[in-house]
Amino acid sequence: MKPYVFITRKLPDEVVKPLLQNYEVSMWEQEDIPVPKDLLLSEAKKADALLTMLSDSIDEKVLTAGKKLKVVANLAVGFDNIDLKVASREGVAVCNTPDVLTDTTADLTFGLLMATARRLMEAAEFVKDGKWKSWSPLLLAGHDIHHKTIGIVGMGKIGETVAKRATGFEMNILYHNRTRKPAVEQELGAVYVSLDELVEKTDFIVCLTPLTSETKNMFTREMFKKMKQSAIFINAGRGPVVDEQALFDALVAGEIAGAGLDVFEKEPIGADHPLLQLPNVVALPHIGSSSVETRMEMMKLCLSNIQAGIEGNEPKTLVNKDWKPLVKA
Numbered sequence: 001m002k003p004y005v006f007i008t009r010k011l012p013d014e015v016v017k018p019l020l021q022n023y024e025v026s027m028w029e030q031e032d033i034p035v036p037k038d039l040l041l042s043e044a045k046k047a048d049a050l051l052t053m054l055s056d057s058i059d060e061k062v063l064t065a066g067k068k069l070k071v072v073a074n075l076a077v078g079f080d081n082i083d084l085k086v087a088s089r090e091g092v093a094v095c096n097t098p099d100v101l102t103d104t105t106a107d108l109t110f111g112l113l114m115a116t117a118r119r120l121m122e123a124a125e126f127v128k129d130g131k132w133k134s135w136s137p138l139l140l141a142g143h144d145i146h147h148k149t150i151g152i153v154g155m156g157k158i159g160e161t162v163a164k165r166a167t168g169f170e171m172n173i174l175y176h177n178r179t180r181k182p183a184v185e186q187e188l189g190a191v192y193v194s195l196d197e198l199v200e201k202t203d204f205i206v207c208l209t210p211l212t213s214e215t216k217n218m219f220t221r222e223m224f225k226k227m228k229q230s231a232i233f234i235n236a237g238r239g240p241v242v243d244e245q246a247l248f249d250a251l252v253a254g255e256i257a258g259a260g261l262d263v264f265e266k267e268p269i270g271a272d273h274p275l276l277q278l279p280n281v282v283a284l285p286h287i288g289s290s291s292v293e294t295r296m297e298m299m300k301l302c303l304s305n306i307q308a309g310i311e312g313n314e315p316k317t318l319v320n321k322d323w324k325p326l327v328k329a
């Protein structure tokens with residue numbers, strides 16, 4: 001019997017086809033709707049491998065549903081949706097998709113910064129709505145980006161690549177991270193500071209930190225109060241890193257000037273979300289790594305990880321480094 005792979009969202013046929021040679025494969029056929037939990041559980045019961053999305057909660061129930069599960073390949077660099085402890089205990093290799101999405105996610109992050117600072121979405125709507133009647137001196141005037149200070153919170157590979165983008169705009173670069181990055185400091189002139197100093201001195205605070213128990217709610221009401229009134233807050237990491245009510249209140253009170261958000265506390269958000277009612281918020285639907293080229297690379301990486309995991313080999317981008325394959329059916 002061929003090993004069984006379940007894919008939790010519809011992927012292009014050209015990606016899935018090569019898998020069919022060696023595996024029995026089935027897929028949740030919806031592009032926009034997540035797989036229902038009961039179906040995910042019944043599939044996990046039978047599966048040797050799961051190809052999952054960041055919107056799927058891969059908890060103890062899923063990881064222990066069956067006896068055969070060997071690998072979970074998540075189509076994202078983030079893996080906060082997966083219970084790693086249980087996965088390791090159960091001998092399930094958990095894999096993510098780093099590196100292949102670094103440039104694409106950095107491009108989107110910097111684009112979001114630019115769109116927010118220069119009010120690009122508002123301006124485009126203004127023209128489309130037929131409101132452009134004349135040129136005027138301060139029409140939709142935004143904030144400069146060049147020569148300002150960017151503060152990157154979470155200096156992983158995506159953070160470093162955003163910093164590289166910032167050098168093209170001759171920005172001063174501050175960063176805060178769990179560990180210092182001497183090579184980045186040397187190469188890009190980035191300066192390591194405490195989180196407090198970063199939020200106080202920065203014009204563009206860019207949050208790229210992964211979601212962990214330490215980073216959950218790290219952007220509190222007090223943090224927003226410490227920011228400059230002209231500061232713009234960008235989040236392309238994970239929504240729950242931010243106290244969203246505190247961000248909303250800071251924007252309404254004019255404590256900061258704007259926010260560009262690719263991620264939210266609970267995704268997806270609806271049109272009635274309070275942050276969407278504010279003109280100085282640019283909101284995107286979690287599309288950091290979403291270019292066709294990159295998403296195809298991410299899918300390919302997931303497939304190669306699935307193959308390795310099923311064969312009992314260490315997948316290329318294994319997350320739970322304490323993983324040891326267990327003898328499973």
Ligand code: DGY
Binds near residue numbers: 078237287288
């Ligand atoms: C991921 O892959 O985890 C990021 O959110 C990029 O969109």
